[in-house]
Amino acid sequence: MSQILTVANKEFQDGLRNRWLVSITIIFAILSIGLTYFGAAASGSVGITSLSTTVASLASLAVFLIPLIALLLSYDSFVGEQESGTLLLLLTYPLSKTQLLLGKFIGQGGIIALATLLGFGASAILLYFQLGDSAVIQTFALFIASAILLGLSFTAIAYLISLSVSEKSKAAGFALITWFLFALAFDLALLALLVGIENGLTQQGLMQLMMLNPADIFRLVNLAGLDSSDVNGVLAIAINASLSQGQLFSILIAWVVLPLTLATFIFRKKTL
Amino acid sequence: MNSPLITLNNVSKRYRQLDALTSVSMSLNQGEVLGLFGHNGAGKTTMMKLILGVISPSQGEVIVMGGAPDSKEAWHLREKIGYLPENVSFYEQLTGLEVLTYFTKLKGFSGKDAKKYAISLLEQVGVAHAMKRQVKTYSKGMRQRLGLAQAFIGKPKLLLLDEPTVGLDPIATADFYKTVDQLKIQGTSVILCSHVLPGVEQHIDRALILSSGKVLAMGTLVELRNKANLPVAIKPSGLNGAVLEDIKLNGFFCKNTNSLKVPENKKMTVLKQLLSYDNLADIEVETASLERLYQYYLNLDPSLDLNSDSNNRTQRSTLEEAGK
Numbered sequence: 001m002s003q004i005l006t007v008a009n010k011e012f013q014d015g016l017r018n019r020w021l022v023s024i025t026i027i028f029a030i031l032s033i034g035l036t037y038f039g040a041a042a043s044g045s046v047g048i049t050s051l052s053t054t055v056a057s058l059a060s061l062a063v064f065l066i067p068l069i070a071l072l073l074s075y076d077s078f079v080g081e082q083e084s085g086t087l088l089l090l091l092t093y094p095l096s097k098t099q100l101l102l103g104k105f106i107g108q109g110g111i112i113a114l115a116t117l118l119g120f121g122a123s124a125i126l127l128y129f130q131l132g133d134s135a136v137i138q139t140f141a142l143f144i145a146s147a148i149l150l151g152l153s154f155t156a157i158a159y160l161i162s163l164s165v166s167e168k169s170k171a172a173g174f175a176l177i178t179w180f181l182f183a184l185a186f187d188l189a190l191l192a193l194l195v196g197i198e199n200g201l202t203q204q205g206l207m208q209l210m211m212l213n214p215a216d217i218f219r220l221v222n223l224a225g226l227d228s229s230d231v232n233g234v235l236a237i238a239i240n241a242s243l244s245q246g247q248l249f250s251i252l253i254a255w256v257v258l259p260l261t262l263a264t265f266i267f268r269k270k271t272l
Numbered sequence: 273m274n275s276p277l278i279t280l281n282n283v284s285k286r287y288r289q290l291d292a293l294t295s296v297s298m299s300l301n302q303g304e305v306l307g308l309f310g311h312n313g314a315g316k317t318t319m320m321k322l323i324l325g326v327i328s329p330s331q332g333e334v335i336v337m338g339g340a341p342d343s344k345e346a347w348h349l350r351e352k353i354g355y356l357p358e359n360v361s362f363y364e365q366l367t368g369l370e371v372l373t374y375f376t377k378l379k380g381f382s383g384k385d386a387k388k389y390a391i392s393l394l395e396q397v398g399v400a401h402a403m404k405r406q407v408k409t410y411s412k413g414m415r416q417r418l419g420l421a422q423a424f425i426g427k428p429k430l431l432l433l434d435e436p437t438v439g440l441d442p443i444a445t446a447d448f449y450k451t452v453d454q455l456k457i458q459g460t461s462v463i464l465c466s467h468v469l470p471g472v473e474q475h476i477d478r479a480l481i482l483s484s485g486k487v488l489a490m491g492t493l494v495e496l497r498n499k500a501n502l503p504v505a506i507k508p509s510g511l512n513g514a515v516l517e518d519i520k521l522n523g524f525f526c527k528n529t530n531s532l533k534v535p536e537n538k539k540m541t542v543l544k545q546l547l548s549y550d551n552l553a554d555i556e557v558e559t560a561s562l563e564r565l566y567q568y569y570l571n572l573d574p575s576l577d578l579n580s581d582s583n584n585r586t587q588r589s590t591l592e593e594a595g596k
Contacts, residue, residue, distance in 0.1 A: 006377045017365060085360035089422075092324045093378045094350040271287075271327055 003095050007103025008110065015073070015111035024069055024112070028119020031065070032058055036123045054127065055139055058120070059222040062147055063215045064183050066116070070154035071161075074108050075175040078162040078267070088272045097267045105155065105260060112151035120144050142245070146221040149252045153214040154182075156259035163266045186213045207243065214255040221248045275338070276301050277430060277461045278323055283332035285318050285485075292318040293485045295332065300461050302429070305452065307472055308465040309566055310482035316465045317358065319482070320432045323463070324355055337429070351380050354428035356419045358435045358465075364408035368399055368418050371407060372425075379426045393421040398447070412439035420448065424455075431455065431462045438468070449475050473562045481569045489569045493562065500568045502560035503533035508546050510553025520545050531556075 015021050035057045081087040090100060124140035161174045190209060193201050201209075210216040224245070243251075276299035285293040293315045300306050308316050321327045322334050325341025336353075339346045362371045372390040381389055394400045397417040402410065410418065416439045423431055431452075437445045452462055452475055466472050473493055481488040489496055507530070508515065515521045515532065521542065524532040534542045539557075546552055560568075 002382070003378060006374070010374050014363075014365070084362070085357050086362060088321075088326060089355065089357050089360055089375075090378070091326050092350060092353065092355045093375070094347050094380060095378055096347070272321075 003099045004103040004106065007095070007100055008106035011104050011107025012110050015108060020073055021111050021115050024115035025119045027065070027069075028062075028115060029122045031061060032120050032123035033126060035061070036127055051127065051131065051133070051136055051139055054123075055143055055222055058123075058143065059219055062120075063150070063219055066112075066147055066151050066218075067154040067183055067215060068179050070112055070151045071158045071175040071179055073111065074104075074155045074158035075162055075171045076168050077104050077108065077159060079165055079168050079171045080162075082166070082272065083168055091272065098264050101159065101260075101264055101267055105152075105159070109152050109155050112155060113148045116147045116151060117144055120147060143222050146218050146249070146252060149249070149256060150214055150218040153252065153255040153259065156256055156263060159263040160259050160266065163263055163270060182213055182215050186216070211251050214252060217248055217252045217255065221245060221252065224248075277304075277337060279333075279335040280319075280322070281333045281335075283322060283329045283334055285315075285322060285327065286330040291485050293322070293329075296482075296485075296487050297332075298480060298487065298490060300463065302461055303456055303459045304478065305456055305462040305464060305476045307476035307479040307562075308463055308482065309469070309479060311570070313484075314482040315485040316482060317434060318485075320355070320434060320463065320465065323430075323432060324353065325350075351426055352429040354423035354425065354431045356423040356431075356433045356436055358438075360419055362407050362415065362418060362422075365406060367404050367406055368394060368410065368414075369403040371418065372403075372421055375422050376425050381426075389425075390421075393424055394418075396424070396451075397421045398444070413441060413444055416440055417444065420451075424451075427458070427460075429460060431460055432465075433462065434465045435467065436464065437466065437471075445471065469563045469566060470561070479562070479565075481566060483570055493565070496565050496569075497560055498536065500560065500565055501535060502564060502568055503535055504539050504560070505529065505531045505556075505558040506534055506539075506542060506546070507531035507556040507558075508549075508552055508554070509556075510551050511546075511549055512551070514549060514551075518545070 036054050078087060081090070091097065120140065121144065124136060124144070127140070128134075128136045157178060158175060161178065162171050165171045165174060190206065193209075194206065210220065220243075278298075278300040280296055280298045282295045282297055283293060284291070284295055296315075296319065298306075308319065310316050318327070322329055323336055323341060325334075325336070325343075325346055328342045334341060336346070337349050339349065341349070363374075366374070369387070369390055372394060373387050376386040376390045376393075377383075391400065391403065394403045397420050399410075399414050399417050399421070402414060407415065407418065416436070420433075420436060423433065437448060440448060449471070452464070456462065464472065464476060476493070478490065478492050479496060480490040489499075491499070503524075506524075515525055521532060524534050524538075524542065526533045532542060536559075543555075543557070546555060
């Protein structure tokens with residue numbers, strides 16, 4: 001356990017030193033505070049908008065940003081150390097591969113989680129004081145929790161990439177492709193399926209397909225409870241057949257645990 | 273105490289199509305320093321990785337301190353093993369002290385002890401003055417010293433050093449060998465892998481020469497010298513061609529180097545004969561250096577051969593037997 005904490009502490013310190021924590025927090029804070037104030041600018045008014053509009057806009061932006069940030073933060077975790085030779089050295093220490101992986105995950109996941117909490121928490125507090133509605137805290141708690149899980153999920157996916165390739169530049173390329181597939185292409189493909197093939201996809205089938213993408217699960221968690229006027233696209237259809245929040249969260253957690261387990265497996269098989 | 277610290281029994285390692293090591297057998301006792309020599313890709317690093325337990329052998333068995341190093345039970349033994357990889361670049365953005373404290377903690381030291389211990393190690397290798405600076409500002413020699421400090425953490429019983437003196441200036445190299453000698457006295461076994469042959473010989477007990485994954489020769493330098501039967505170069509001065517007229521000497525004369533190449537067992541006879549000349553001004557005697565031994569065993573320099581080819585072959589095979 002102390003080995004895991006030593007690694008986690010080092011990775012967390014790296015995140016602080018490289019200004020990751022500060023930059024992510026600032027990005028999230030500016031984004032969320034900005035959207036809180038100007039989210040309704042399109043409808044002609046500036047100022048605090050309704051809770052559902054805010055969360056809907058935040059969710060649709062966060063769903064692009066969080067995976068990108070998580071992948072950027074972690075894609076070189078292993079392949080970088082492999083290139084510099086420290087990975088081989090670490091493995092000659094009394095430290096198992098699982099301990100090293102978990103340590104890194106806790107450290108880098110900690111950076112993402114803390115930045116998400118601070119960044120989005122800022123606008124939650126702002127909204128709470130403006131609206132004085134306790135629903136704000138509840139909605140944001142859900143939003144932040146799912147955002148953290150989304151970040152952790154893509155951290156684990158980044159480890160999969162980092163452990164499967166042997167060059168840092170390749171890992172960067174794969175990370176970019178992964179982001180494109182999950183954040184953009186997947187939804188386009190779903191839309192194409194819906195529109196292009198008549199009766200090709202039932203509502204139930206659509207839901208099941210969406211479970212294959214953690215970003216979509218994140219969207220569902222946050223948009224399911226909102227007025228449907230703030231939600232459009234594939235989601236509007238899917239929401240009608242929504243699973244319970246508990247189920248969605250379980251699947252999101254599975255999207256953290258499964259890639260992490262698979263990464264551990266790949267790491268154990270990996271020869272240096 | 274009597275059982276060897278490391279034993280390799282007929283070990284082979286195969287990577288997909290490449291035979292990195294082929295039936296290698298060797299052993300290393302406590303407090304012994306083994307020099308591991310071979311060209312690039314001869315299997316030196318593979319051998320070290322096998323001993324470290326980072327990879328598992330395809331065939332044969334590796335026993336380190338009484339167990340298989342790649343087994344789970346061996347993890348606690350890793351605290352007693354120090355390793356300096358070739359070409360390691362430490363976390364550039366961290367300071368030297370931070371890097372070493374991290375590794376010290378991973379070796380099982382806790383909190384404040386780790387930092388204190390790290391400082392003392394940095395003092396030992398002579399980079400304490402730069403310990404608050406980021407590693408990216410370090411010179412190659414300083415990085416190498418940092419790596420050595422890392423290998424020395426926890427007074428290891430076994431040290432595996434891959435090219436330890438690369439990038440070190442002569443004084444630092446001398447310091448390094450002094451440290452190796454001290455560790456040896458304390459009972460540490462060392463495997464030293466080096467391309468820089470001059471200077472290594474005084475510090476190693478035995479040498480192992482690898483080529484293409486096979487053991488070409490193993491033994492003490494004296495044994496290797498005897499078996500290779502390399503000539504001793506004797507260079508007398510002041511004789512003015514008297515050597516060529518002396519029947520006892522002219523058979524050994526070599527024009528290229530203007531010296532006598534004498535087999536080890538004839539050395540004293542020749543020396544006595546030379547000393548009988550009154551006008552002998554000076555005499556230089558040079559026994560086969562590690563470099564020449566290495567070249568001999570790699571068969572790269574057949575001109576050094578005194579023996580016929582067939583004789584040579586049998587000698588080599590007996591050597592390999594002796595190695596096992």
